[in-house]
Amino acid sequence: MRRANHDRINVPTLTRCSNCGEVSQPHRVCGACGFYGETQVIEKPEPTASE
Numbered sequence: 036m037r038r039a040n041h042d043r044i045n046v047p048t049l050t051r052c053s054n055c056g057e058v059s060q061p062h063r064v065c066g067a068c069g070f071y072g073e074t075q076v077i078e079k080p081e082p083t084a085s086e
C-alpha cells in the first residue's frame with residue numbers, strides 16, 4: 036500500500052507582538068515584553084536599585 040502524497044510543508048509561522056511589535060512564535064509569550072496576545076502575563080523584572 037502506498038501513502039498518498041499529502042506532505043505538509045512545515046513552515047514556521049511567526050506572529051508579531053501586539054504590544055511591542057517584536058516577532059515571536061504564535062501561542063507563545065512574547066520574549067521581549069512578556070505579552071501574550073493583548074495581555075501581559077509575564078512581568079518584566081525590575082532592576083533592583085536598592086541594595
Ligand SMILES: [Zn+2]
Binds near residue numbers: 057
Ligand atoms: Zn512583545
